[in-house]
Amino acid sequence: MKTLPLSVNPPLFIPFIVAGDPDPDVTIDLALALEEAGADILELGVPYSDPLADGPTIQRAAARALDGGMTLPKAIQLIGEMRKKGVNIPIILFTYYNPVLQLGEESFFALAQENGADGVLIPDLPFEESGSLRELGERFGLPLISLVAPTSKQRIERIASAAQGFLYCVSSLGVTGVRETLPETLGDFLREVKRHSRVPVAVGFGISAPEQVAMLKEVCDGVVVGSALVQKVEQLAPRLQAPDEREAAVAEFAAYARSLAAPLREPCSSR
Amino acid sequence: MMERVPNEYGRFGDFGGKFVPETLMLPLEEIEAELDKALADESFKQEYIRILQHYSGRPTPLTFAPNLTQRLGGAKIYLKREDLNHTGAHKINNAIGQALLAKRMGKKKLIAETGAGQHGVAAATVAAHFGMDCIVFMGEEDIKRQELNVFRMKLLGAEVVPVSSGNRTLKDATNEAIRYWVAHCDDHFYMIGSVVGPHPYPKMVREFQRVIGDEAKEQFLAREGKLPDVIVACVGGGSNAIGMFYPFLQDDVRLVGVEAAGKGIDTPHHAATITKGTKGVIHGAMTYLLQDEYGQILEPYSISAGLDYPGVGPEHAYLASIGRVCYESATDDEAVAAFQLLAQTEGIIPAIESAHAVAKAVELAREMPPDETVLICLSGRGDKDVQTMMRHLGAREGEDIATVR
Numbered sequence: 263m264k265t266l267p268l269s270v271n272p273p274l275f276i277p278f279i280v281a282g283d284p285d286p287d288v289t290i291d292l293a294l295a296l297e298e299a300g301a302d303i304l305e306l307g308v309p310y311s312d313p314l315a316d317g318p319t320i321q322r323a324a325a326r327a328l329d330g331g332m333t334l335p336k337a338i339q340l341i342g343e344m345r346k347k348g349v350n351i352p353i354i355l356f357t358y359y360n361p362v363l364q365l366g367e368e369s370f371f372a373l374a375q376e377n378g379a380d381g382v383l384i385p386d387l388p389f390e391e392s393g394s395l396r397e398l399g400e401r402f403g404l405p406l407i408s409l410v411a412p413t414s415k416q417r418i419e420r421i422a423s424a425a426q427g428f429l430y431c432v433s434s435l436g437v438t439g440v441r442e443t444l445p446e447t448l449g450d451f452l453r454e455v456k457r458h459s460r461v462p463v464a465v466g467f468g469i470s471a472p473e474q475v476a477m478l479k480e481v482c483d484g485v486v487v488g489s490a491l492v493q494k495v496e497q498l499a500p501r502l503q504a505p506d507e508r509e510a511a512v513a514e515f516a517a518y519a520r521s522l523a524a525p526l527r528e529p530c531s532s533r
Numbered sequence: 534m535m536e537r538v539p540n541e542y543g544r545f546g547d548f549g550g551k552f553v554p555e556t557l558m559l560p561l562e563e564i565e566a567e568l569d570k571a572l573a574d575e576s577f578k579q580e581y582i583r584i585l586q587h588y589s590g591r592p593t594p595l596t597f598a599p600n601l602t603q604r605l606g607g608a609k610i611y612l613k614r615e616d617l618n619h620t621g622a623h624k625i626n627n628a629i630g631q632a633l634l635a636k637r638m639g640k641k642k643l644i645a646e647t648g649a650g651q652h653g654v655a656a657a658t659v660a661a662h663f664g665m666d667c668i669v670f671m672g673e674e675d676i677k678r679q680e681l682n683v684f685r686m687k688l689l690g691a692e693v694v695p696v697s698s699g700n701r702t703l704k705d706a707t708n709e710a711i712r713y714w715v716a717h718c719d720d721h722f723y724m725i726g727s728v729v730g731p732h733p734y735p736k737m738v739r740e741f742q743r744v745i746g747d748e749a750k751e752q753f754l755a756r757e758g759k760l761p762d763v764i765v766a767c768v769g770g771g772s773n774a775i776g777m778f779y780p781f782l783q784d785d786v787r788l789v790g791v792e793a794a795g796k797g798i799d800t801p802h803h804a805a806t807i808t809k810g811t812k813g814v815i816h817g818a819m820t821y822l823l824q825d826e827y828g829q830i831l832e833p834y835s836i837s838a839g840l841d842y843p844g845v846g847p848e849h850a851y852l853a854s855i856g857r858v859c860y861e862s863a864t865d866d867e868a869v870a871a872f873q874l875l876a877q878t879e880g881i882i883p884a885i886e887s888a889h890a891v892a893k894a895v896e897l898a899r900e901m902p903p904d905e906t907v908l909i910c911l912s913g914r915g916d917k918d919v920q921t922m923m924r925h926l927g928a929r930e931g932e933d934i935a936t937v938r
Binding site: 321328333335361388432 | 542550551552553554555556557558559560698699704708711712715716717718719811812813814815816817824826827828829830
């Protein structure tokens, strides 16, 4: 099996935002701001009516985006728009499986490639069900990002050794959402995953504070920050959609993202 | 000869499988392994049957419906009386089976989702019986519609968690139950209420519901000396239907599943998933579902909270795709009329879910000769639906309920 690399250098800051939240134009501005703030990879969430792996924050963001008429094809085309407006970092499409099925697996990859996407992550498609999509991903040169969870145990080796792009570690049991604390066993889990992985290992779910980022960079290659940023978008939404306040609101968002990424840019004690 | 389903990947033909977050893969594998051991363990089966007999009152009777038969002037109509189970519906069969499996796995906390509240009540009941904790997720809209069942669950000691996402009905309650399970899978057992969800749930629930069909087959043969010509059951997720149909799949019996047509299958207000849906993934399984062209799941509608679900069990999708079972639908009005007809001819008040099966059976029996037979799976009793009936009949006829005939 091929390793499909992403051209990135750890440590990786991987922010997540939802396409079309609060509207598509704002999403493009937020992507530009995140790149400016030091994002290495952008994870672009496709809103879904029934997001089983997501907590209330991302559920609400999805509902806002769907109310605005966002769809999977439109979200992919939004990547094309981002490329035209100057977003250069790799973009990973985060989508549930059912919208991909309805678009058609091959059409999905073709459209994603055509619009400049760099990879795909499907949270409800476990390794065992992912065969046909992995093949298509290889054909179109788009890695299918795999996830491992604290319950993966003996599955880690199999999943990690076949991982493409980067490997996404779920920090703890549960759905996405800000967590006050992360499990004490997280370090051991991440070291175990790293031992088996040929690609960078990033951790996500619940990461919302610079202190957490500082701690995690010691044991893995990157962090995914989702709900904390989406919550910020939710707070700023009225201003993001007001023409005369948008620039200031985007700057506030960027500053918040930069504060989360900052610990990754400081010299590392054990690396 | 049909192929044996599900296969090792949990597939019924193209349907089924496990489309869940990675976190749940290990819990599902553990349940699968323990289920296979339990089903091969004679003492497990004996314990299950013993509890069904002494706690739930099985075997449930097979009742001939002479007045209804005479009224229609066609085939002889029989009822499999799942309404006479403890807690009033077939749901308890599955709840007892899964509670026994949870106990075997050392799990003492149950998670359940519920629509009308029947599965929630069954889960709360077995939790009390086995000394387990039980947390039931229920949509806020359903909580309003089924106040009595909510209180029943609380009386039984369960915690009922209102779900405010989406349309606040069964689909959303199921989402929330799965999310809670993802966070608590280390010490909780998810007791799903129908033949839906990721593998091995559709298989497990079928195995714990097939007692309906196994009993019915024996009873029918003893009574009529032959198998029924037609069997009819209602289909939401489809657990009573699979339980009834499964033992007859290899026989020369016409099987008819009845979905909820709500206000009509040509309106947007129905829950006729196989009749009108398309292939996709919902709650971890590939099946037919109601969705828009972009794969967003649509909100179903039915007068019956138990049939108000946008997906259907993957085995039903498979049986429809190979043509073994015929899936039809009945509207709210047809179900209400059948509800009244059965109540007034036989003195049996069916659940509004089961009334959908009665409606279709009435239609079929009328056209069949008197030497043929129709068996209806009467999946539950209708006490819980009396208020719904009052509202529906009052709204429709604009007259005093007491004079409704």
